[in-house]
Amino acid sequence: MVSQTSAKFEESLKERPKKRPDKNRKLSWLLLAPVLAFFALLNVLPTLWMLGLSFYDYTLTSYKAPTFTGLTNYSDFVKNEQLSASVSRTFIFLILAVIAQTLLGILIGVFFWKNDKMPGRRLALTLFFTPMVVTPIATALFWKLMLDPTFGVVNYMLTSLGFSRTDFLTSSTLAFPTLIVVDTWMWTPFMALMTLAALGSVPKAELEAAAIDRLPIWRQITSVIWPHAKFILMLGILLRSIDAFKTMDLTYIMTNGGPGDTTELIALSLYRFAFKSFKLGYSSAVSVFLLFIAIALTAIYLYILNAKKKAEQTE
Structure with missing residues (x-):
């Protein structure tokens, strides 16, 4: 009798977990439904509307009704030399800024990682990460005042050292590099933070074993540090690439x-077409192009995440 009762009890325990996930799943979907509906209303529907509008000739200030033009907006976008130059310039900005931020971020991150017992380390980190949390508009205004040729601090320091005053933001040769420098100043702390997170994921036991075996520094980096740190660093680079591609406020x-x-x-060009010229059909075609670039970068991001999960499972 006792054995039969215990057997029934064990069977009931086996059956219960099968029913609970269904209830939890239904409850989860029920709780997510308002959020998903809100997301669809604010993101999916406008995206579909933008995609459809890209096939029409539609100017908001014109009295003419939207006319279907097929792929004309896309062909005009490809033929537009100014927009093509803007796209090329955006990729150059992205590559140079992200490379500079990554290299400086790694150097600074390694410095703080190696000197984890340095006096005033927390205060130094707090001050160092400040540019990252300031809004880009405030940063742009701050640097615009700093670089002012008449009363800017930078030109005051240059004249104090014997150099002539330079208008960095109106010079055809210096304006673009200056933007890269300002963007690097603003986002290098992010890459340093990602470097600290990446180095923090390296097991101390492996580092100690490498030190005991007296491995050369390059072997420690390639065999011990890089296998653990590469995923977080690559994610940081991708996130910065996505953000740099849509830079507009700076x-x-x-x-x-x-x-x-x-x-x-390209983001500034899109703003001009959409909100200055009110060419909604043409600007929608440009937006679709940007959307596909963002999707491609996001696909790489998800691929790295999945690769990280698979690597963790194999370990």
């Missing part, structure tokens, strides 16, 4: 795309 505040169009990036 160029708009500091140079407004000038002098000429030497600092005009």
